[in-house]
Amino acid sequence: MPFVLYSSLRRFWTSLVLVVLISLSAHAQACPRIAVLNAGHAEIIEALGAGDQLVLMPNDPSLQGHLPEATRYHRPPSAESLLAEQPQYVIAGTPARHRGLLKQAERLGIEPVMIGRTLPPAERIRRLAEYVDRVPQGRQLIQHIEQDHATAKRIADGRPDVRVLHLSSSGAGSTGTVTGAGAATSADALIRRAGGINVGAEAGLERYQSLSAEGVMSMAPQAVLVSRLELPELGGAEGIWQQVPGLAHTPAASAQRLIVLDHAAVKFDGATSGQATRTLAEALHTP
Numbered sequence: 001m002p003f004v005l006y007s008s009l010r011r012f013w014t015s016l017v018l019v020v021l022i023s024l025s026a027h028a029q030a031c032p033r034i035a036v037l038n039a040g041h042a043e044i045i046e047a048l049g050a051g052d053q054l055v056l057m058p059n060d061p062s063l064q065g066h067l068p069e070a071t072r073y074h075r076p077p078s079a080e081s082l083l084a085e086q087p088q089y090v091i092a093g094t095p096a097r098h099r100g101l102l103k104q105a106e107r108l109g110i111e112p113v114m115i116g117r118t119l120p121p122a123e124r125i126r127r128l129a130e131y132v133d134r135v136p137q138g139r140q141l142i143q144h145i146e147q148d149h150a151t152a153k154r155i156a157d158g159r160p161d162v163r164v165l166h167l168s169s170s171g172a173g174s175t176g177t178v179t180g181a182g183a184a185t186s187a188d189a190l191i192r193r194a195g196g197i198n199v200g201a202e203a204g205l206e207r208y209q210s211l212s213a214e215g216v217m218s219m220a221p222q223a224v225l226v227s228r229l230e231l232p233e234l235g236g237a238e239g240i241w242q243q244v245p246g247l248a249h250t251p252a253a254s255a256q257r258l259i260v261l262d263h264a265a266v267k268f269d270g271a272t273s274g275q276a277t278r279t280l281a282e283a284l285h286t287p
Helices: 001-031 039-047 079-085 095-107 121-131 135-156 186-193 213-219 236-243 251-255 263-267 273-285
Strands: 034-036 056-057 071-073 089-092 111-114 162-168 179-183 196-197 208-210 223-227 258-261
Touching: 001 111, 001 196, 034 039, 039 056, 039 121, 039 263, 039 273, 056 079, 071 079, 079 095, 089 095, 089 121, 089 213, 095 111, 121 273, 135 186, 135 273, 162 186, 162 213, 162 273, 186 263, 223 251, 223 273, 236 258, 258 263, 258 273, 263 273
Parallel strands: 034 056, 034 089, 056 071, 089 111, 162 196, 162 223, 223 258
Antiparallel strands: 162 179, 179 208
């Protein structure tokens, strides 16, 4: 092979390799590795089409079958777990619970990010979309959610607020007791947007707290909201009225008014916030 041709080919392949390496490097920079400490954030990131960027996330039953490439954890991850996954960001959602872990991540050279889980859905989506480089997709998702929120508001306008109790079989962790949603929960925001009164928050509950029979009766809910995933543990559609102490003696039980939504819709109030709000408003205010 003539020397000139050999040199030209060598320069060509060298240039091609450099282009590929630069392209891969740019792709890696544009698609950071992300660890999230809140399952609702993982749901939003998947909805934005950036699920492949998630490397570490909580093990949440509502996301089974989703995001198969991400490592799941049951307990807060250790420093070794974070280092093993090599994320560029650790994104948390609960300041009181995650503050220490964010400090630990910072010491490891991982950028800590706090996006509060109780922020409005549009704000959470907007901020997460920036971190995963899906800003246009974030705007589109927010637009759809806000349209559904507006529809729900029109449905509820002029109608009396309905007293709603959200019951959970897992809200208080592993205590095994039935809990009710109070203030500072995704369910609270969902109920209020749909034209309801969260009787748990009205009674002074914060987050999820165990309920007594007397407490349930005094709340006098007109409707009960549960997640589809937790309904069997609460007794099912027929047995819930007898299994939850005090519930049989409420207006909701007299009317057999049980509203069942997807687990993520009730617990996260995130990517499906618009659809869930509209569905709940229809259930509360449509005859």
